[in-house]
Amino acid sequence: MHSSQQRGVEPPRARGTDRSLARRAELISIGRKLFADTSYDALSMDDIARQAHVAKGLIYYYFTSKRGYYLAIVEDSVADLIAFAARGIQLPPVERVYRTMDCYLRYAEDNQAAYRTIVSGGVGFDAQVHAIRDGVREAIVAAIAEGAYGRTDIAPVARMGLFGWVCAVEGATLDWVGRPDLSRDTMCELLVKMLGGTMRAIEEVEPACRAPEPAHRDT
Structure with missing residues (x-):
């Protein structure tokens, strides 16, 4: 070699x-x-x-190497997931949050193996794959913060709250793609409502981080 x-x-x-x-x-x-x-x-x-x-x-x-090949595949999948989640940046905040979650769920639904690899952190404990996964989480937090607060430079308590919500989204999405009892629209609605609860909890802990108005889409 x-x-x-x-x-x-x-x-x-x-x-x-x-x-x-x-x-x-x-x-x-x-x-x-x-x-x-x-x-x-x-x-x-x-x-x-x-x-x-x-x-x-x-x-x-x-x-x-085989590992190099695998890491390149994971990184490519991650780039797709982040691109999907970042769509709709020009939309109003409420619509942007719904679009972010809908695109996230679409990606997980259509790329189940890649999504499981990203969320689980790869094969065993692979520090590089875990770092890639952590980067995805931070990118999703930034996308949600931009949609909900209109900025990404949020207070530590807000970041931690959103980070915890993202981890919950991962677990729920993994379960959903394995047995899709709910429609994607219903799943999206549920996760956005959970986000609203998270943001209200953030505001209770840190009043300076005001929660946006409850997310309702125009029909």
Whole structure:
């Protein structure tokens, strides 16, 4: 194995050109489908190469290792989730909160394996995947704070309250995608109402953090 593979550094030649970026994106797309159907431990590099119909060396060329490939897939999934959650920034605050939750639930519903990987923190205790997951949580907190308070520089008590709500959303969403007893609209409504309760609790602890008016969408 090349020294760059041993250090886990992506070879410079694997970056930069449109063709190489497109090929890398294609391999990530293939990997997302593979890991959606099969656990990380159950897939060897030989399995991945065979099912992707590529030479194993090509995966090493772009990602240096199986773990590097997996992390690239997780990061790509995270980018999609954050992009989904950040949609509708131009909407009024109430609509923005509903749009954020609806897009979040749509992503989880349509990308269940990727969502479980993001929320669970990957395979075992993987510090890098946990760091990626924590980044997602902070991004969602920022998106909700922007929609609810109109800013992201919120007081520590508000951040902690919203962070706790995001963790509750993760658990509820994991249960929901596993057995979708509720429609997405109902689930969205429930989570937004839970957010309202959280924000009222924040205001009781820290009166300077005023809760917005209860969220009601125009019909």
